Every structure is written in structure tokens, then in C-alpha cells.
Amino acid sequence: MKEILVTILSITGISTVLAVLIIIAEKFLNNYGECEIDINDGEKKLVVEGGSSLLSSLASNKIFIPSACGGKATCGLCKVKVLDGAGPLLPTEEPYLSQEERKEGVRLSCQVKIKKNLRVYIPEELFNIREYISTVTEIKDMTHDIKEFRFEFKDGEDIKFKAGQYMQIETKPYAKVREKATRAYSVSSVPSDNKAVELIIRRVPGGLCTTYMHDYVKVGDEVRMTGPYGDFYMRDDSDDYVFMAGGSGLAPIKSLVMDIMERNLDKKMIFIFGAVSKKDLYYTDFFREVEKKNRNFRYVPALSRPEPEDNWEGETGLVTEVLKKYVEGGKGKHAYLCGSPGMINACVNVLVDSEFDKKNIYYDKFS
Amino acid sequence: MKQSPRYNQIQENMKPGAFTAHGFLGEDDRALKDIIRQDDADVEKLDLSHAQIAGRMQYFTELGKELLDIPVVVDEIYEVLVDDHRGEIPCPFADNQKAIKTNTRFTNKKLGITIYWSDLNIHMIRYHGFYEGKGSFFRNDPQKLAKALGLI
Numbered sequence: 460m461k462e463i464l465v466t467i468l469s470i471t472g473i474s475t476v477l478a479v480l481i482i483i484a485e486k487f488l489n490n491y492g493e494c495e496i497d498i499n500d501g502e503k504k505l506v507v508e509g510g511s512s513l514l515s516s517l518a519s520n521k522i523f524i525p526s527a528c529g530g531k532a533t534c535g536l537c538k539v540k541v542l543d544g545a546g547p548l549l550p551t552e553e554p555y556l557s558q559e560e561r562k563e564g565v566r567l568s569c570q571v572k573i574k575k576n577l578r579v580y581i582p583e584e585l586f587n588i589r590e591y592i593s594t595v596t597e598i599k600d601m602t603h604d605i606k607e608f609r610f611e612f613k614d615g616e617d618i619k620f621k622a623g624q625y626m627q628i629e630t631k632p633y634a635k636v637r638e639k640a641t642r643a644y645s646v647s648s649v650p651s652d653n654k655a656v657e658l659i660i661r662r663v664p665g666g667l668c669t670t671y672m673h674d675y676v677k678v679g680d681e682v683r684m685t686g687p688y689g690d691f692y693m694r695d696d697s698d699d700y701v702f703m704a705g706g707s708g709l710a711p712i713k714s715l716v717m718d719i720m721e722r723n724l725d726k727k728m729i730f731i732f733g734a735v736s737k738k739d740l741y742y743t744d745f746f747r748e749v750e751k752k753n754r755n756f757r758y759v760p761a762l763s764r765p766e767p768e769d770n771w772e773g774e775t776g777l778v779t780e781v782l783k784k785y786v787e788g789g790k791g792k793h794a795y796l797c798g799s800p801g802m803i804n805a806c807v808n809v810l811v812d813s814e815f816d817k818k819n820i821y822y823d824k825f826s
Numbered sequence: 827m828k829q830s831p832r833y834n835q836i837q838e839n840m841k842p843g844a845f846t847a848h849g850f851l852g853e854d855d856r857a858l859k860d861i862i863r864q865d866d867a868d869v870e871k872l873d874l875s876h877a878q879i880a881g882r883m884q885y886f887t888e889l890g891k892e893l894l895d896i897p898v899v900v901d902e903i904y905e906v907l908v909d910d911h912r913g914e915i916p917c918p919f920a921d922n923q924k925a926i927k928t929n930t931r932f933t934n935k936k937l938g939i940t941i942y943w944s945d946l947n948i949h950m951i952r953y954h955g956f957y958e959g960k961g962s963f964f965r966n967d968p969q970k971l972a973k974a975l976g977l978i
Contacts (some may be wrong), residue, residue, distance in 0.1 A: 533916040533924055554922050636843035642913070663911040663927055665963070670847040705895075735895045763895040778894060800911040800926060801891050 491559040495576045498522075499583075508575060513539065514568040522581065523588040523685045527639035529626065530569035536643075539568040543578035546571070588685055591626075593614060595680045596655070601741035605707055606673060609655055610682055617653040618686075620646060622693055622718035623711040623823070626656055626686035630671040642668035643688065645797065645823065647710035649717045656686075659710035661662065691823040693718065697793040699788055702730040703806055705778065708797030709742060711823060715795060716746075722752060727728070729757045729785060733778035733802065736762055759785060771773040779805045789815030796822040829859035839918035840959075846958045850918060852961025865957050868968045870977055879968065883943055887930045904974070905933040915946055919954050934974045937952035941966050941974050 464495050491509025496516065505518040514530055514537050517523070527534040535555030535675070541564050548556070552567045552811065571577075601607050612618065619781035625645045631637065648657035663669045693715055700719075704714045706746045712730060719726050734740050739762075746758040761781040765771035772782045786792075786809070796803050810820055829837075837858040842849035854861060861879045869876060888910030889898050897907040911927040924944035933940045947964050950956040958965040 527913070531916065533914065551922055552926075567978075621947075632844070634847070635841070635849075636847060638843070661911065664929070665846040665848045666911070666913070666927075667843070667847055686974065719829075733895070764897070777896065799894075801894055801908075801910055805894065 489556065491574045494573050496573070496810070497576070497578045498581055500578075500762050509573045509574060509575070511673060512569050513545075513566075513571040513573055513579070516669070517568065517581075521590065522586065523590065523627075524581070525588075525627070525643070525688045526569060526641060528569075529629075531638065532567055532570050533605040535567065537545050537568040539571075540564050540580040541571060542580060543699070544575050545577065546574065547819070561768060564768055581732065583792045587619070588688060588723050589618075590683065590685050591618065593655070593682050593684060595676055595678050595682060598676070598678055599784045601659065602739050603657060605655055605741060606662075607659045608672065608676070609648075610684065611655040612788075613681075617656060618656065619653065620687035622646075622650055622714040623691045624687040624689045625691075625711070625823075626658065626684045627688065628658070628668065628672070629641055629683045630668050630686075633671050633675045636667060636671070640671070642666075642669040645691075645707075645711040645714070647691075647713045649714055649721055651718075651721055656684075661707040661766075689823070691797070691821055693795075694793060694821070695724070696805045697791060698725070698730075698821065699727045699792040701782075701789075701792060701794040702812070703733070703778075703782060703794065703796045703798070703802075704730070705802050706800035708799075708823070711797050712795065713742060713745075716749065716756065720749065720756075722822055725755070727755045728753075729759065731754045731759045731761060731778070731781055731785060733761050733763065733781070734800070735764050736766045737771060738766075778802060782809050783813070786805070786810065786813050787815045789819075795817045796820070798824075800824045829857045833858050836919050839920065844859070845916060848963065849961050850956075850962055850964075851959035852963075852965055854959030854961060857960070858956075861959055862955050866955050869955070869972075872969060872972050874968075874972055874977060876951050876955045878977065879975065880948050881973060882977055883930070883948045883951070883971075885931075886932055886975075887928070887943075887945065887948065888940050890930055891928070903934060905935060907931040915944075917946065917949060917954075919950070919956070921953065923931045923949055923953075925949055932964065932974065934976070941971065941973045 460824055462689040493506050498507040503635045505520050514524055514526060524537045524539060526537040533552040535582055549570050552570050555567060556565055592613045595608055596611045599607045625643045626692055627643050628642050630640045644658040644660055646656045660669055660672050662673045674747055704712045740760055747794050750758050759774055760776055765775055767794035779790040789810055803824050807820055839845055840850040886906045889900060890906035899905050909929050912929050914924045915927055917923040926936050928945040930943050944964055
């Protein structure tokens with residue numbers, strides 16, 4: 460009995476000593492001290508505490524790199540060119556980087572741990588991305604699974620964005636979700652409405668952020684967001700535009716169309732909106748009104764599976780067939796598409812067959 | 827049965843709030859290893875492989891994707907409807923794989939069975955033999971799944 464007790468105590472004692480040694484060793488071995496991040500050949504220099512990711516270190520210095528997954532290496536958006544000091548490429552980065560990007564030193568900034576001085580290149584436009592603290596001032600039910608939120612910025616702060624761009628929202632822990640999550644949503648409001656943004660959010664079954672936004676966020680709540688992000692914005696060098704969207708993809712298209720109207724640009728526009736049945740349509744009256752006011756704008760809602768009670772007399776069937784019907788001769792025209800990858804891929808093929816130049820087809824895939 | 831620290835970590839990834847709001851385990855309180863072991867045995871009893879089941883699911887999902895939001899009827903027995911959502915979801919097995927958030931609604935009209943699966947389910951069945959925990963929304967018992975898919 461005594462021997463057993465001595466053995467247990469000895470093992471416990473040795474384990475405790477080893478654990479303490481590991482903690483001490485970690486403290487010293489993982490202490491990288493202060494490291495310098497040189498951005499764009501000395502244009503900006505940051506001194507940060509080593510040990511954190513490049514993404515979070517930049518964010519704590521108010522440089523926001525796009526990231527839809529919040530640093531979990533699942534979105535592949537937070538790419539940054541690291542010219543020096545990043546260490547070897549991690550297996551978690553490999554699926555997101557092409558051979559060319561690897562050669563150029565592109566890395567996922569969420570996976571680069573700062574252990575020594577770094578030299579990085581960050582595109583100029585990312586310096587315009589800012590952090591905003593907002594208050595939810597309005598929540599509208601648009602369909603059975605889509606809501607529109609209006610966020611007004613605190614202290615009258617304003618935002619400068621281009622129609623078509625997106626913001627990243629940060630959720631707070633809720634229910635069984637213990638960590639914050641970050642997700643990207645397109646702005647549906649116009650750039651001139653610069654004290655606020657409106658975002659259209661479709662519920663994703665089981666989605667971390669959409670569940671939070673649909674079930675937990677109320678009017679008056681504070682929401683942190685960063686932006687604006689993205690290159691899905693208007694290029695003014697065409698007189699003929701085709702807009703195509705499905706589901707919550709309507710958001711950036713609404714912003715683009717309204718921006719064109721506000722700036723009195725003389726553009727011919729057609730907007731084809733694909734939905735399943737009438738219950739999935741929204742902003743129909745709004746776009747009908749736009750149509751009445753602007754003879755250059757045409758709105759074509761198309762249902763893939765109208766219900767008998769819908770009494771639908773508009774376009775039906777595959778959205779690609781509707782697109783074929785309305786879009787002929789793509790030379791000189793620009794197309795802006797926002798929706799699911801399946802829809803976008805199918806529509807791009809139709810547009811290319813209709814002689815659209817590929818470089819004039821802009822899209823925001825839901826991925 | 828005790829499972830490895832790696833499986834403990836994967837099981838953590840499957841809890842509500844880690845990768846999805848509801849997680850992958852439902853009300854199943856068994857160790858992940860045991861959930862997989864049981865389903866593995868059930869699939870073996872059916873004289874099938876996970877790859878065969880996943881392959882058949884993939885076949886129907888791909889047919890559904892061709893028609894976007896419109897249901898596809900296959901062989902007059904099966905009806906497939908694919909619906910996709912914004913974003914991608916990583917595999918909780920931490921194998922650096924991710925799937926677009928695409929859901930398939932599959933109906934075997936002859937048997938009157940309707941089941942649902944995601945693109946991630948196809949991956950998890952094919953590569954990890956994981957059909958989700960009991961009570962989870964996308965859980966499909968191998969036997970029910972194989973029957974609905976016309977494999978048995």
C-alpha cells in the first residue's frame with residue numbers, strides 16, 4: 460500500500476515539475492519580443508509584439524485585410540505579399556495559393572505568425588478600410604429568409620465606399636457560440652447615404668453569423684464592422700449594363716442601380732432577378748418604381764418554380780434561359796452578376812456565348 | 827472507448843458554435859470514434875463502402891446543380907433539388923478541405939422518403955465515414971441512406 464502511494468506521489472511530483480518546466484520554456488521560447496512590420500518599402504512601419512498572426516497584428520494597428528472567416532484559414536481572402544520573414548508555407552495555406560502566388564511570396568496573413576521582422580506589401584486601397592461601431596436602427600423582413608438591416612455609425616462618423624462593395628460584420632458570442640465570427644455582406648444602400656450602411660442578409664441554415672443576425676440582433680444593438688472591401692464596383696466605361704442576381708445578391712445590384720440613377724448617368728440597364736417562387740421576390744415594387752421613373756431601366760424578375768397560387772405571368776424557368784432571351788449582342792456591354800457560384804458560372808457561359816468580352820463581366824460569387 | 831487527442835479536437839470542432847451554429851453531433855453523446863465505428867459496421871453489413879454511398883450522393887447532387895433551383899427528376903423515381911448559400915464551410919476533420927454551402931433535397935418517390943444532405947456530408951462520408959451524430963439535422967443512417975439512394 461505504502462509503495463503504491465509513494466509511486467503515485469512520485470509520478471504526480473514528476474508530472475508537476477515537467478508541466479512547470481514546459482510553461483516556463485514556452486514563456487521564453489515563444490517570447491519573440493518586439494518585431495517590426497515594414498509595409499510597402501518603408502511607407503509605414505509598425506512595431507508589434509511577436510507571437511500573434513500578421514492578420515490580427517495589422518488589424519490592431521487599424522489596417523484591415525479582408526477576411527471572411529475571422530482567421531481560421533477557411534476563406535482564403537486575407538492574402539498579403541510577404542517579402543521577407545514569414546517562414547515556411549503552412550499546409551493550411553496551400554489550398555488557397557496558386558503556384559504564381561507562391562513564387563511572389565503571397566501568404567494567408569491569418570496563418571503567418573510574427574516571429575521576427577517582416578517586410579510586406581499591402582495594396583494602397585486597403586488603407587482606406589476602417590473600423591466602424593454602429594447601431595442597428597432598422598430591421599426589415601424582406602422574404603421568409605432574408606432581412607435587411609440598417610446600421611448607423613456612432614458619433615456621426617461617415618463612410619466612403621463604391622456601390623457594389625461589401626462590409627465585414629463581427630458577431631458577439633451568443634447561445635452556444637463562444638467565439639466571435641466575421642462574415643462579409645454586400646451593401647445595398649447608396650454611397651451618398653454615408654452616415655449608415657444597409658446590408659441584406661439571407662439566413663444560412665446553421666450559419667454562425669446569419670443565425671446571430673436573424674435571431675439575436677435587435678434594433679438598438681451595437682455592431683462592429685470593417686470595410687469597405689471588394690472590387691465588385693461600377694466601371695463607368697460602358698453605356699449598356701446587364702445586372703443579374705439571385706437571393707441576397709440583389710443587395711449590391713440595388714446599390715449600383717441607385718448610384719447610376721443618382722449620378723444621372725445616361726446608361727441603359729436591365730436587371731434580371733432570379734428567384735424560386737413569388738415568396739422569394741422582394742424589392743419588386745421598388746424596382747417597378749425605378750422602371751417608371753427611368754425609361755433606360757428594365758426590371759425582369761424570373762421564377763424558377765412558381766407556385767400555382769402565385770398566379771405568375773412573368774418569366775419562368777432556368778435563369779440562364781431568361782438571360783439568353785433578354786441579352787443579345789454583348790459587344791461593348793458590361794455585366795454585373797451576384798449570386799451563387801452555380802448561377803454565376805452558368806450565366807458567365809451564356810454571356811460569353813452572347814459575345815460579351817470576359818473582362819467586362821464582373822461578378823461577386825457567394826463563396 | 828477512449829479516443830485519441832486528435833479525435834477529441836475534431837469532436838470539439840463538431841460542437842455547436844465551433845464551425846456551425848448547431849454543430850454536427852445532434853444529441854449524440856458518444857465519442858466520435860464510436861459513432862464512426864458503428865456506422866462503419868452498418869455499412870459493412872450492407873456490403874457497401876462509404877465511397878459508393880458518397881459517389882451516389884454526388885451523382886444526384888451534380889444532376890441537381892445543372893438545373894440550379896429547379897427540381898430534377900431522375901429515372902422517374904428520384905427528385906433532386908439543390909440549393910446553395912453564401913460562403914464555404916471547412917471540414918471539421920481539419921483536413922484542409924472545404925465545401926460550398928450547398929444543400930441537396932433528395933426524394934425517393936417510390937419509397938416516399940425525403941432526405942437532405944450538404945456537399946460537406948458527401949465529403950465527410952467519403953473520406954471520414956462520418957454520417958453525423960444522431961439527432962443532427964443532416965444525419966442520415968447508412969441503411970436509410972442506402973435504401974433511399976437505391977443502393978440496396
